[in-house]
Amino acid sequence: MYFSILKTITFSGLVAMVAGHAGHEHEPVFGQMPIVSGPSDIPVNFDRPVLDKDVYMPSFAGISTFAHLPYLQCFEEGIVEDYDIAVIGAPYDIGVTFRTGARFGPSAIREGSKRIKGFNYEIKVNPFKSWAKLVDCGDIPFEPFDAEHAMGQIEAHAKYVLQRPPKPDQQVATPPRLVTLGGDHTILLPVLRAMHAAYKKPITVIHFDSHLDTWAPEIYNVKAKQSRFNHGNPLYHAAKEGLTTNGTSMHVGIRSSLYDEEDIQRDEALGFRMVKANDIFTMGVEGMVERIKEVIGPKEDTLLYLSIDIDVIDPSMAPATGTPESGGLLTRELKYILRGLNGYDIVGMDVVEVAPAYDTQAQLTSFLAADLIYEIMSMMVKRGE
Numbered sequence: 197m198y199f200s201i202l203k204t205i206t207f208s209g210l211v212a213m214v215a216g217h218a219g220h221e222h223e224p225v226f227g228q229m230p231i232v233s234g235p236s237d238i239p240v241n242f243d244r245p246v247l248d249k250d251v252y253m254p255s256f257a258g259i260s261t262f263a264h265l266p267y268l269q270c271f272e273e274g275i276v277e278d279y280d281i282a283v284i285g286a287p288y289d290i291g292v293t294f295r296t297g298a299r300f301g302p303s304a305i306r307e308g309s310k311r312i313k314g315f316n317y318e319i320k321v322n323p324f325k326s327w328a329k330l331v332d333c334g335d336i337p338f339e340p341f342d343a344e345h346a347m348g349q350i351e352a353h354a355k356y357v358l359q360r361p362p363k364p365d366q367q368v369a370t371p372p373r374l375v376t377l378g379g380d381h382t383i384l385l386p387v388l389r390a391m392h393a394a395y396k397k398p399i400t401v402i403h404f405d406s407h408l409d410t411w412a413p414e415i416y417n418v419k420a421k422q423s424r425f426n427h428g429n430p431l432y433h434a435a436k437e438g439l440t441t442n443g444t445s446m447h448v449g450i451r452s453s454l455y456d457e458e459d460i461q462r463d464e465a466l467g468f469r470m471v472k473a474n475d476i477f478t479m480g481v482e483g484m485v486e487r488i489k490e491v492i493g494p495k496e497d498t499l500l501y502l503s504i505d506i507d508v509i510d511p512s513m514a515p516a517t518g519t520p521e522s523g524g525l526l527t528r529e530l531k532y533i534l535r536g537l538n539g540y541d542i543v544g545m546d547v548v549e550v551a552p553a554y555d556t557q558a559q560l561t562s563f564l565a566a567d568l569i570y571e572i573m574s575m576m577v578k579r580g581e
């Protein structure tokens with residue numbers, strides 16, 4: 197497909213050149229173009245398809261959408277095209293407290309996703325060959341100068357993507373699953389506002405992070421109204437606004453130092469439970485999965501949202517992030533824990549805080565972020581419509 201588009205472009209360019217050069221105004225007639233030679237002396241006749249549509253496409257080629265998914269301009273008014281899983285980028289990073297740069301997260305994750313394809317052997321599904329239509333909507337347009345305004349734009353666009361027309365066999369449309377590429381963790385708040393509006397009830401959030409992200413705005417001693425919203429407190433606001441379930445939402449991987457011991461009490465009162473990074477020594481990964489299932493409750497009753505701050509992983513394996521914390525989970529451990537959630541109704545997910553400027557030349561963090569999304573996409577598709 198890409199090759200034939202390329203051909204078309206090259207051909208139009210050629211036509212323009214020829215027409216321009218010759219200075220006449222006639223539209224060129226397709227069948228009358230001269231036959232020219234391709235690089236391997238294969239005659240190229242513009243009159244008919246030259247190459248097979250299913251020609252091998254190397255994974256390192258092509259324009260970067262997530263996992264080579266088709267790009268759909270989902271934000272344009274009047275789009276009625278149906279989709280089941282929508283990837284959106286939210287390159288917002290004006291809420292960070294330490295290293296900046298997560299605005300380049302979405303493009304880095306897309307670059308890191310190039311090799312993703314095919315059958316997920318652990319989940320037993322190929323998310324790209326299934327009942328589901330997956331699209332990459334590109335990035336949300338927003339003004340990165342004004343936090344409140346930008347958050348409003350992210351919320352509005354996420355809401356827009358979550359609306360879709362009912363399928364032919366449906367009375368009422370169900371929202372598509374949403375995959376958001378951050379951005380710093382502030383974006384979780386506008387996204388959860390949009391999720392809440394779409395489902396009209398609180399969402400159970402499993403928050404994978406080394407930090408609690410429920411710090412009260414007062415702690416930062418900030419004065420401006422907009423400074424109340426930053427990447428250290430999306431879940432504080434979300435819980436206060438009733439967007440998250442109380443007592444069944446939780447954190448996984450916590451290990452950072454706190455401002456105060458009270459941080460834990462505030463967090464609990466906001467409705468969050470936790471499994472710390474250190475718990476892996478006593479519980480093991482299997483035990484962590486069991487504990488998570490105990491907290492979030494049965495599969496039938498749970499609308500699950502997974503928010504992954506890439507700093508949940510040890511910085512040795514995911515260095516490209518704004519506030520790294522030593523002593524984190526290993527990549528295989530997190531993948532195992534995620535797969536333990538297979539069967540739940542995962543209605544949305546994000547990977548945030550990928551700041552590619554701090555990555556290794558080997559793009560470790562970007563590859564990881566993309567792979568984690570692939571695991572969750574697989575479970576979304578496996579679960580069914």
Ligand SMILES: *[C@@H]1O[C@H](CO)[C@@H](O)[C@H](O)[C@H]1NC(C)=O
Pocket residue numbers: 435436442443465466467
């Ligand atoms: C969550 O429930 C507990 C216990 O009922 C309550 O004390 C707390 O205020 C609730 N938190 C929120 C944010 O509603």
